Amino acid sequence: MTTPATRPGHGPSRRTVLSAGIAVGGGLLVGVPLAAPVLSKSGPVDFAPNAFIRIARNGTVTLTMPYVEMGQGTYTSVPMLIAEELEVPLAAVTLEHAPADDMLYRNPIMGAQETDGSLSMRAAWEPMRRAGATARTMLIAAAAAEWRVDAAECRAAEGFVVHDRTRRRIAYGDLAERAATLPIPPQVTLKDAAAFTLIGRPQKRLDSADKINGTAIFGMDVRLPGMKIAAVMASPVLGGRIASLDDREARRVTGVRSVVRLDDAVAVVADHWAAAKKALDTMVVTWDDGPNAGFSTARLKGELDAASQRDGVVGDEAGDEAGAFASAARRAEAVYRLPLLAHAAMEPLNCTVHLHGGRCDVWVGTQAASRAQAAAAAAAGLQQDRVTIHNQYLGGSFGRRAETDNIVQAVSIARRLDHPVKVVWSREEDTQHDFYRPAYHNTLRAGLDRDGRVTSWFHRIVGPSPLARWLPPAVQNGLDPDAVTSATGPYQFPNRHVDYVRHEEHAFRSGFWRGVGTTHNVFVVESFIDELAAASGVDPLEFRRRHLRDDPRLRAVLDLAAEKSAWGEPLPPGSGRGISLLQDFGGTILAQIAEVSVHDGGSLRVGRVTSVVDCGKLVNPDTVIAQIQGGVIFGLSAALYGQITFSEGRVEQGNFDSYAAVRMDEAPRVAVHLIESGEAPFGVGESGTSGIAPAVANAVYAATGNRVRNLPITSDR
Amino acid sequence: MPYRLTINGETREIDADGDTPLLWALRDILGMTGTKFGCGAGLCGCCTVHIDGVAIRACQTPIDSVGTAGIVTVEGVDRTDAGRFVQQAWIDLEVVQCGYCQPGQIMSAAALLAGNPDPSDGEIDEAMSGNLCRCGTYSRIRDAIRHAAHLAKPAMETAQ
Ligand code: FES
Ligand code: FES
Numbered sequence: 047m048t049t050p051a052t053r054p055g056h057g058p059s060r061r062t063v064l065s066a067g068i069a070v071g072g073g074l075l076v077g078v079p080l081a082a083p084v085l086s087k088s089g090p091v092d093f094a095p096n097a098f099i100r101i102a103r104n105g106t107v108t109l110t111m112p113y114v115e116m117g118q119g120t121y122t123s124v125p126m127l128i129a130e131e132l133e134v135p136l137a138a139v140t141l142e143h144a145p146a147d148d149m150l151y152r153n154p155i156m157g158a159q160e161t162d163g164s165l166s167m168r169a170a171w172e173p174m175r176r177a178g179a180t181a182r183t184m185l186i187a188a189a190a191a192e193w194r195v196d197a198a199e200c201r202a203a204e205g206f207v208v209h210d211r212t213r214r215r216i217a218y219g220d221l222a223e224r225a226a227t228l229p230i231p232p233q234v235t236l237k238d239a240a241a242f243t244l245i246g247r248p249q250k251r252l253d254s255a256d257k258i259n260g261t262a263i264f265g266m267d268v269r270l271p272g273m274k275i276a277a278v279m280a281s282p283v284l285g286g287r288i289a290s291l292d293d294r295e296a297r298r299v300t301g302v303r304s305v306v307r308l309d310d311a312v313a314v315v316a317d318h319w320a321a322a323k324k325a326l327d328t329m330v331v332t333w334d335d336g337p338n339a340g341f342s343t344a345r346l347k348g349e350l351d352a353a354s355q356r357d358g359v360v361g362d363e364a365g366d367e368a369g370a371f372a373s374a375a376r377r378a379e380a381v382y383r384l385p386l387l388a389h390a391a392m393e394p395l396n397c398t399v400h401l402h403g404g405r406c407d408v409w410v411g412t413q414a415a416s417r418a419q420a421a422a423a424a425a426a427g428l429q430q431d432r433v434t435i436h437n438q439y440l441g442g443s444f445g446r447r448a449e450t451d452n453i454v455q456a457v458s459i460a461r462r463l464d465h466p467v468k469v470v471w472s473r474e475e476d477t478q479h480d481f482y483r484p485a486y487h488n489t490l491r492a493g494l495d496r497d498g499r500v501t502s503w504f505h506r507i508v509g510p511s512p513l514a515r516w517l518p519p520a521v522q523n524g525l526d527p528d529a530v531t532s533a534t535g536p537y538q539f540p541n542r543h544v545d546y547v548r549h550e551e552h553a554f555r556s557g558f559w560r561g562v563g564t565t566h567n568v569f570v571v572e573s574f575i576d577e578l579a580a581a582s583g584v585d586p587l588e589f590r591r592r593h594l595r596d597d598p599r600l601r602a603v604l605d606l607a608a609e610k611s612a613w614g615e616p617l618p619p620g621s622g623r624g625i626s627l628l629q630d631f632g633g634t635i636l637a638q639i640a641e642v643s644v645h646d647g648g649s650l651r652v653g654r655v656t657s658v659v660d661c662g663k664l665v666n667p668d669t670v671i672a673q674i675q676g677g678v679i680f681g682l683s684a685a686l687y688g689q690i691t692f693s694e695g696r697v698e699q700g701n702f703d704s705y706a707a708v709r710m711d712e713a714p715r716v717a718v719h720l721i722e723s724g725e726a727p728f729g730v731g732e733s734g735t736s737g738i739a740p741a742v743a744n745a746v747y748a749a750t751g752n753r754v755r756n757l758p759i760t761s762d763r
Numbered sequence: 764m765p766y767r768l769t770i771n772g773e774t775r776e777i778d779a780d781g782d783t784p785l786l787w788a789l790r791d792i793l794g795m796t797g798t799k800f801g802c803g804a805g806l807c808g809c810c811t812v813h814i815d816g817v818a819i820r821a822c823q824t825p826i827d828s829v830g831t832a833g834i835v836t837v838e839g840v841d842r843t844d845a846g847r848f849v850q851q852a853w854i855d856l857e858v859v860q861c862g863y864c865q866p867g868q869i870m871s872a873a874a875l876l877a878g879n880p881d882p883s884d885g886e887i888d889e890a891m892s893g894n895l896c897r898c899g900t901y902s903r904i905r906d907a908i909r910h911a912a913h914l915a916k917p918a919m920e921t922a923q
Contacts, residue, residue, distance in 0.1 A: 116861050257862030258853045260797015260837035267796035300780050318791030320783045392801055392863040392897045441863030442897050473802040676860055679899025702806040711888035713901035
């Protein structure tokens with residue numbers, strides 16, 4: 047059902063946008079113009095009132111998706127927004143991946159063509175509905191002109207314009223040609239929420255059918271005529287170089303075509319990946335490890351600890367934290383440490399490149415198509431408009447496929463070849479050359495009064511800033527807003543101080559990981575608040591309720607979680623319940639309650655998980671449930687097992703035996719309860735992941751009395 | 764000397780070294796990309812196919828070990844009753860997220876149900892724990908297997 051987007055009128059459309067400056071969209075957050083019609087130079091005119099919708103004369107409705115599908119359901123929920131206003135059945139639309147084009151397809155929140163930060167739904171909510179409504183308005187105008195009636199007497203339904211009085215109707219396809227000649231209306235009316243027929247009702251995912259019969263094409267599955275396949279080995283130490291290389295045996299392996307030596311990596315190109323990998327494994331490489339040769343996890347820990355002694359940049363301050371702490375009736379202090387994490391998406395990184403005639407074609411699953419295009423252009427030594435990104439389904443990403451290192455590497459390899467090449471990383475290569483979720487050091491202290499109320503809260507966060515690399519203007523005066531996000535949780539503390547000490551390492555790269563700042567701060571805050579509850583002798587749920595910011599949505603989520611989880615009802619010995627509560631980016635609220643049992647040998651089992659989520663307006667409710675369920679498993683894998691460690695500059699983990707993930711036999715049942723509130727949707731892709739680690743850690747405390755202050759849990763017990 | 768393998772009922776020739784894993788013969792030589800690569804070490808189950816009805820990891824199966832046994836891949840699993848019911852159940856319960864692991868999940872589930880029409884929780888765990896899903900679709904997979912078993916019941920009864 048998905049076809050690569052070919053858009054012959056691409057260039058002209060960009061000029062049209064710039065010259066005419068048609069701003070149909072009027073973005074919710076940052077004004078983003080919906081691009082103007084794509085005018086095809088030859089053939090019958092399709093109706094394409096903006097860059098997202100094309101209606102052919104045969105009635106085919108094609109939607110071009112600016113947000114990528116990596117499992118989160120965007121390829122269903124975004125079409126729902128358009129189809130709702132366009133009045134077409136969801137099952138009748140065809141989807142295309144958008145080509146790289148910031149002008150046409152940027153995410154109005156990020157300002158670039160990116161799918162990240164759980165922002166797609168927030169960013170798409172108004173512009174995509176407006177895109178559909180614009181097309182609908184024009185189709186109705188075309189029909190009214192044809193019938194010589196007032197447009198106000200016509201309505202759209204199921205892909206037709208209908209004139210009830212005369213019982214006439216015309217299919218959209220038959221209106222396409224005339225609609226394409228009409229001016230784009232500057233104002234359109236969006237449907238009233240009460241009239242929604244798609245939004246808010248569970249819809250089947252549009253990408254399922256191809257994904258269960260093996261026909262869906264991921265980046266890994268791209269095949270081109272004359273294409274060869276490469277296996278690659280990069281320097282195990284970041285910044286290392288090849289000192290010497292003996293490839294004599296490698297070249298003798300059946301099916302091997304060539305060996306490509308880059309400064310920091312070597313690739314074997316062969317007829318199939320097995321031959322390439324077999325040859326690569328025979329290669330004798332001596333590396334010059336460079337300045338990071340001595341790096342280790344112990345050194346990282348020491349450096350973070352030392353950095354935590356410095357004062358940070360203030361992220362949040364109120365009252366007199368130091369004074370209130372000094373005079374508190376009871377005081378608590380703790381240090382929490384979080385490890386580096388890999389993404390370990392199910393599809394190992396890969397990229398297919400064809401350089402020919404001064405052009406560069408790239409087939410890859412990317413979260414950031416325009417960044418991918420720029421990176422490929424730089425690596426190929428070409429202008430950006432000579433590079434075409436053919437985006438593919440992503441076999442998971444979690445932030446990893448926002449980076450472009452695999453693309454740069456594949457282009458560098460392709461430059462030395464005269465045929466297309468698909469570069470496929472091994473699982474070990476994927477794990478060892480990741481952009482890791484940073485390791486963080488957290489210092490906390492809090493004061494309590496005699497009634498068990500928090501009077502002061504101090505939180506110092508030490509870690510690197512992926513955001514400073516990604517979006518430099520977002521980091522002002524040294525403060526990384528992502529690093530301090532949620533650093534006081536959804537609570538109100540009268541005296542507080544949150545600061546951030548930036549500490550960068552050069553021995554590895556850090557990046558986004560399914561909600562970077564939130565994943566770490568929610569664990570720390572929700573664990574420490576649990577410590578304070580215990581120190582005060584107050585039930586942890588009740589303790590949270592007493593400290594909530596004054597927001598009825600927070601209270602409603604917490605109360606429903608208590609009810610649905612049977613909070614307070616006794617559990618067998620060796621078992622316990624733990625809770626976490628979070629609010630993401632000021633939007634989605636999630637409470638999670640986990641039940642664990644700890645067995646004699648210390649082995650831990652997570653039983654039932656109850657989640658209550660309020661993500662504003664629900665678009666596709668089942669997708670929200672699936673995202674929370676999946677996020678819990680992803681976060682649980684990290685909480686139980688996730689850690690990347692270094693020795694002599696090298697990552698010590700490789701495949702799923704050393705970088706383990708939760709499997710079916712350890713997967714808890716996750717009950718998700720939805721509360722709908724508000725007019726607009728918030729994202730949910732990252733919330734489930736953030737909340738589960740503290741819920742489980744707090745349950746471990748309830749079951750055993752052992753407080754988990756370092757992750758993964760299995761390393762701390 | 765090419766190897767001859769029976770895949771989804773057809774004879775296919777593969778000209779490669781005998782130690783070439785079936786996974787790469789399928790994907791890179793025959794162009795059957797439905798069977799996925801996830802780890803190359805028998806740890807993730809993405810590459811699961813059936814050999815004479817048994818779920819095996821294609822990344823750990825050299826082509827010279829297959830002989831005349833019949834191979835079924837995700838592209839052909841809908842020709843088995845269990846495969847069809849499993850695929851239907853996957854749609855009914857909206858199991859899929861990114862989808863990359865799902866061909867392997869479906870092959871493991873279809874082999875399980877073909878041999879055991881009414882698996883217990885423990886039997887499902889045992890059959891499915893070799894298949895990782897980083898998107899975390901496990902609870903839906905479990906429910907879908909039960910649902911597929913249920914869908915299969917009337918069909919099995921008519922067959923008897
Ligand atoms: S690729 Fe075969 S088990 Fe992972
Ligand atoms: S659906 Fe993405 S790995 Fe299973």
